[in-house]
Amino acid sequence: MPLSSDDRIRSAVRGLADSMVDFRRELHENPERGFQEERTAGRVAEELGRLFDPVEDRIAKTGVSVVLRPESGAQRAILFRADMDALPIQELTDAPYASKNPGVMHACGHDGHTSILLHAARAAADERAKIGGAVRFVFQPAEEGPGGALPMIREGVLRDPQVEAAFGLHLWTPLPVGKVAVTTGPMMAAADEFHIVVRGRGGHGALPHQTIDALTIAAHVVVALQTLVSRNVDPMKTAVVSVGMLHAGDNFNIIAETADLRGTLRTFDPQVRDMLIARLREVSEGICASFGAQCDFHFQDHYPALVNDPEMADFVADVAAEVVGPENVVRDLVLMGGEDMSYFLREVPGAFFFLGAGNEERGLVHPHHSPHFDFDEAAMPIGAEIFVRIMERYWSRFPAPPSR
């Protein structure tokens, strides 16, 4: 009896499970930071080169991409994306595959993302005769900053073939292995940065009347900024203002001349974001002025909010339900973290999903970016299978390109 396509995909992906683990561990031992993923990109290109020609490399410096073109010659195309970069963290696990690169660690699971997508591409290559359109596989640099998605889009990964939908995943240890989360609409926040310099007049700690105390003023600024979310944001909306850094003063008996504050703003709604940017500036400048100090206010845009298209999110949820069972698909996970997959989803409809990767029994419960981070590798074939099934199902679920 011939295998159904579901069985065929599942057994193809399961057959790659050991290779998926090996490749992930190889990347884990050799982590590289954003835009320095030379070895990683080289290995990804080498592995892809066994099945794809051409392999496009050095996109946005260290990005790699291949296109799987259907035998039918159909012109439609979708995109799958993985990120390859590691973090500036000294690994503290005792895993046999722990980082050999001091001070650098795959503490977010991007080693897993890369291996999952590479093996999904391998399994997908066997389906070339049966797919209804092209699939572009994108391995991007520097998700942890300063961001590799936008430069890869600028260098043309959404054109030739013209991509109509994009999909990506993130391993997620707070979610147990075997579960998948995909949310309709906003799923991850816009993550921006602000920097405030209070410029006062330093002097002797015993002669405060001759000074403008930047440290005291900065303390007022920090407290006042805590009222923005509670007093200015609609209680039905969501935002975070966190001051994460305050540097002022050099000695116990000297009044500080300047104070340096840095913080992050997290929002989903562009109007809430614009309002809070304006209020951050008004409140800091107003407080500084009331104490006679100068205020330099700088705002740095980071990644926009990640917004899943409702139909694409439903589609991914349905595909995930076939792989892990409907009871294991979570539809309401929302995070204040940022993700540069958001740039792809700003250009074309699509969906980003979280792949459960935690396992309490095995102690795999540490948060992402922890020096103790590790994930349950049993998640990887699940992720690869979801990608391959998306590729197979997409064309009949969306017989015409989605309009926006």
Ligand SMILES: [Zn+2]
């Ligand atoms: Zn991360």
Ligand SMILES: [Zn+2]
């Ligand atoms: Zn990440």
